[in-house]
Amino acid sequence: MAKAGVPMARKGNGASVPRRLHRFIGVIAALYVIFMVFSGLAINHSNRLGLDQGHVSQAFLLDWYGLKAPEHIQSFAVGDDWVSFAGSQLYLNDMVVSTVIHGKGAVSGNGMIIAAGIDELILLDHDGKLIERIAWAAQGPEPVESIGLQADGSVTVKAAGQLWLADAELLNWRQAEASSNIPFWSETTAPPDSLRQSIEQQYRGGELSPLQLLLDFHSGRIFGTAGVVVYDFLALAVGFLAISGLFLWARGRRNGKRKG
Amino acid sequence: MTLPGFAPAASVYETQAEFLQRAFSKTQPAPAIIWLSGERKTNVSQMLGHDYPAMRLRYWCQAERSAWILEEIGKELPITVGVIIDQDYIQSLRVLTYRENRGGEVASPAFSDQFNGASLAASGALDTEIDGISGATLSVHALTRLANVALFLHGESGCTDGA
Numbered sequence: 001m002a003k004a005g006v007p008m009a010r011k012g013n014g015a016s017v018p019r020r021l022h023r024f025i026g027v028i029a030a031l032y033v034i035f036m037v038f039s040g041l042a043i044n045h046s047n048r049l050g051l052d053q054g055h056v057s058q059a060f061l062l063d064w065y066g067l068k069a070p071e072h073i074q075s076f077a078v079g080d081d082w083v084s085f086a087g088s089q090l091y092l093n094d095m096v097v098s099t100v101i102h103g104k105g106a107v108s109g110n111g112m113i114i115a116a117g118i119d120e121l122i123l124l125d126h127d128g129k130l131i132e133r134i135a136w137a138a139q140g141p142e143p144v145e146s147i148g149l150q151a152d153g154s155v156t157v158k159a160a161g162q163l164w165l166a167d168a169e170l171l172n173w174r175q176a177e178a179s180s181n182i183p184f185w186s187e188t189t190a191p192p193d194s195l196r197q198s199i200e201q202q203y204r205g206g207e208l209s210p211l212q213l214l215l216d217f218h219s220g221r222i223f224g225t226a227g228v229v230v231y232d233f234l235a236l237a238v239g240f241l242a243i244s245g246l247f248l249w250a251r252g253r254r255n256g257k258r259k260g
Numbered sequence: 261m262t263l264p265g266f267a268p269a270a271s272v273y274e275t276q277a278e279f280l281q282r283a284f285s286k287t288q289p290a291p292a293i294i295w296l297s298g299e300r301k302t303n304v305s306q307m308l309g310h311d312y313p314a315m316r317l318r319y320w321c322q323a324e325r326s327a328w329i330l331e332e333i334g335k336e337l338p339i340t341v342g343v344i345i346d347q348d349y350i351q352s353l354r355v356l357t358y359r360e361n362r363g364g365e366v367a368s369p370a371f372s373d374q375f376n377g378a379s380l381a382a383s384g385a386l387d388t389e390i391d392g393i394s395g396a397t398l399s400v401h402a403l404t405r406l407a408n409v410a411l412f413l414h415g416e417s418g419c420t421d422g423a
Contacts, residue, residue, distance in 0.1 A: 131315045
């Protein structure tokens with residue numbers, strides 16, 4: 001029901017074509033602007049909101065981005081802990097602790113966990129904190145093949161068939177006879193299913209932060225080229241609203257003067 | 261030592277072996293270790309503006325001369341720097357490995373020679389003003405922070421006593 005003084009033509013089907021078009025596009029553009037405002041604010045304050053930390057874990061989003069599980073996960077039982085290599089990631093149990101190239105094994109010695117990559121040894125404490133990375137190139141150009149423990153618990157590395165024995169602090173290395181008896185070599189072991197699944201999920205999500213997800217939503221890139229084009233049209237719609245609004249305002253003023 | 265996430269396309273200006281050969285031309289000392297814990301860790305964190313991403317550092321000491329290989333992020337990637345300190349003064353600071361796409365001018369001796377003779381002022385800061393390089397500001401700051409840390413750790417290591 002129209003209120004007194006409000007012309008019927010301004011409501012419902014009686015509205016002019018420009019006004020109806022303005023109203024229709026206005027509703028769509030309003031939703032777009034609201035989303036852009038709030039997502040933009042969140043992006044501007046992403047550090048404070050912690051959006052650049054952590055990673056997305058929802059399976060459907062990881063699938064949407066085409067993020068796949070690692071082809072191989074190599075796990076090594078180290079005391080009560082598990083050290084795993086997945087792609088270039090090094091995991092202590094289900095926690096990413098470092099990067100590594102071609103994991104070769106892991107042992108525990110002198111209160112530390114020592115993970116061997118092809119070109120370095122990574123020393124961790126049992127909470128996963130990095131103690132030191134030791135570049136193997138200091139011993140020679142040959143890549144690390146495997147890591148093991150001597151009978152006294154000190155660390156041994158095999159590189160190009162040559163054995164290297166470390167002191168307790170892993171500061172100094174000396175070559176040993178290739179025929180030396182090394183009672184333990186680190187060998188890959190199947191991890192518990194729950195650990196494997198957790199590592200796979202983390203590996204997939206490691207590439208995608210909440211901030212990246214929000215940026216892709218904000219720009220429309222999450223929907224590919226089509227999303228960007230739709231966002232372009234929505235941006236143009238906002239521009240149309242501004243122009244059509246000015247037009248309607250100017251027309252209203254002109255009509256008002258004529259009536260006056 | 262290498263920080264996590266380094267890029268494979270790095271410019272290596274000097275290897276660890278070459279650096280140590282330059283630092284101790286005759287007899288190379290055995291490496292030693294200094295742990296970053298307690299007040300020492302706090303001081304290093306204050307100098308860097310963040311925690312050093314390792315709990316211990318190895319260094320080489322002979323008489324009152326020490327050699328340090330340290331890393332610090334320039335803009336996005338770690339810069340590996342070798343610092344030689346003799347009797348509390350920097351004798352040489354050189355970029356060993358540079359991984360950033362831009363700002364590699366800091367690897368030039370013309371720049372890094374500015375650190376020669378620098379030591380710690382009473383305030384704990386570097387007593388020498390380091391001129392910046394346009395386009396390499398973050399790398400210059402990273403090297404300056406590492407120079408500060410190396411001088412501090414030299415004092416902490418006991419190498420000053422001829423250890």
